Amino acid sequence: MRKLLKAYLKNTARAWFTGSPWFDPMLPTLYVTALCNLRCTYCEDFGAHRNADYRGQTLSADKMKRLIDILADECDLLYVTGGEPTMRPDLPEILGHARSRGLRYLAMNTNAVRLREHEEVLDLVDNLVISLDDLDAGRWDSSLAAQPERVRSLLENVGWAAGEQRRRRFTLTVTCVVMPGRVAAARRVRGFVYDLGAQFSAQHLSVGRLPSPALTADPEYGQFMRELLADKRAGKGVSGSDLYLSRPGASATNGCTPTAAPHVDWMGRLAYPCRELPDHVLVDLLAAGSLRAAMREGARRWGAPPADCRRCGERCYVEISSLVRHPAALAREALGYLRHPGPSART
Numbered sequence: 043m044r045k046l047l048k049a050y051l052k053n054t055a056r057a058w059f060t061g062s063p064w065f066d067p068m069l070p071t072l073y074v075t076a077l078c079n080l081r082c083t084y085c086e087d088f089g090a091h092r093n094a095d096y097r098g099q100t101l102s103a104d105k106m107k108r109l110i111d112i113l114a115d116e117c118d119l120l121y122v123t124g125g126e127p128t129m130r131p132d133l134p135e136i137l138g139h140a141r142s143r144g145l146r147y148l149a150m151n152t153n154a155v156r157l158r159e160h161e162e163v164l165d166l167v168d169n170l171v172i173s174l175d176d177l178d179a180g181r182w183d184s185s186l187a188a189q190p191e192r193v194r195s196l197l198e199n200v201g202w203a204a205g206e207q208r209r210r211r212f213t214l215t216v217t218c219v220v221m222p223g224r225v226a227a228a229r230r231v232r233g234f235v236y237d238l239g240a241q242f243s244a245q246h247l248s249v250g251r252l253p254s255p256a257l258t259a260d261p262e263y264g265q266f267m268r269e270l271l272a273d274k275r276a277g278k279g280v281s282g283s284d285l286y287l288s289r290p291g292a293s294a295t296n297g298c299t300p301t302a303a304p305h306v307d308w309m310g311r312l313a314y315p316c317r318e319l320p321d322h323v324l325v326d327l328l329a330a331g332s333l334r335a336a337m338r339e340g341a342r343r344w345g346a347p348p349a350d351c352r353r354c355g356e357r358c359y360v361e362i363s364s365l366v367r368h369p370a371a372l373a374r375e376a377l378g379y380l381r382h383p384g385p386s387a388r389t
């Protein structure tokens with residue numbers, strides 16, 4: 043993790059001493075496709091009903107590999123997402139390339155519907171992140187617009203993946219979108235995930251890229267997040283730093299410097315300075331040849347990145363900045379991990 047450590051130390055020095063908005067990249071996210079096989083009602087960008095919009099927007103495996111090369115030049119970690127990554131038949135080839143490039147930590151998000159057809163990805167990732175918002179197949183029929191049988195097979199796939207963790211040496215994280223008035227559903231998913239020996243992750247519902255006001259006003263939600271923090275401190279499998287769990291969805295107290303978590307879309311475009319700001323620009327990363335060159339081009343077109351933005355609460359951006367700003371919090375996370383490494387920690 044040499045690159046990660048170096049970036050962390052440089053970024054912390056910037057945050058504390060210079061206030062520079064230029065954090066070195068630490069955790070890039072790569073959208074390998076915009077296509078999806080579900081149509082979750084809350085999804086703002088993707089879904090099967092939007093696949094036609096993205097027709098012809100799938101990069102070849104070779105171009106995806108080149109993007110991975112560029113990201114791996116500066117980073118030790120990679121988060122792969124979509125759309126739904128398993129919509130790509132060449133997904134194992136792409137993940138295998140990431141592995142061969144020496145990335146030290148590879149995570150991938152999936153809805154798990156087609157997971158059994160891509161079983162080999164379990165041997166390639168360190169963290170498999172499956173989305174699961176409810177255990178009630180009837181409810182999902184409307185929220186995921188999927189047939190109940192499909193939802194039941196999804197649940198079976200989650201159970202199957204949990205059972206593969208130790209043998210195939212990865213961690214399963216189940217992430218649940220918590221919706222207003224539906225905290226009880228999230229609690230049921232949490233219990234299911236603990237029983238499986240996987241990690242639970244709560245994600246607030248976003249509306250227009252911001253945390254749902256109805257959710258943040260719901261006292262049950264605040265209570266649920268406090269329970270998660272207590273569970274984590276007691277050694278249960280809960281994903282998220284104490285900083286994030288104690289201030290869910292709020293960058294207002296954490297602050298964000300988005301260049302630490304660059305997002306690259308399915309066409310190989312860096313969203314600069316982040317994909318959450320509505321006026322962000324897209325920079326062709328393949329043409330730029332490096333993250334640094336792409337950031338420079340982004341700055342030329344948009345301006346310097348925000349140093350301490352408090353507009354949204356998107357965890358993929360905000361949490362990493364928070365941990366840079368609060369080294370003591372990171373040290374506590376590391377100690378907590380050593381005390382409770384999780385049910386499927388690599389040996």
Ligand code: SF4
Pocket residue numbers: 078079080081082085086088089090124125126153173
């Ligand atoms: S599975 Fe993911 S990408 Fe697909 S519609 Fe649902 S939230 Fe969106």
Ligand code: SF4
Pocket residue numbers: 293297298299300315316317318319348351352353354355356359360
């Ligand atoms: S807080 Fe949100 S909008 Fe602001 S820079 Fe970070 S990701 Fe972008």
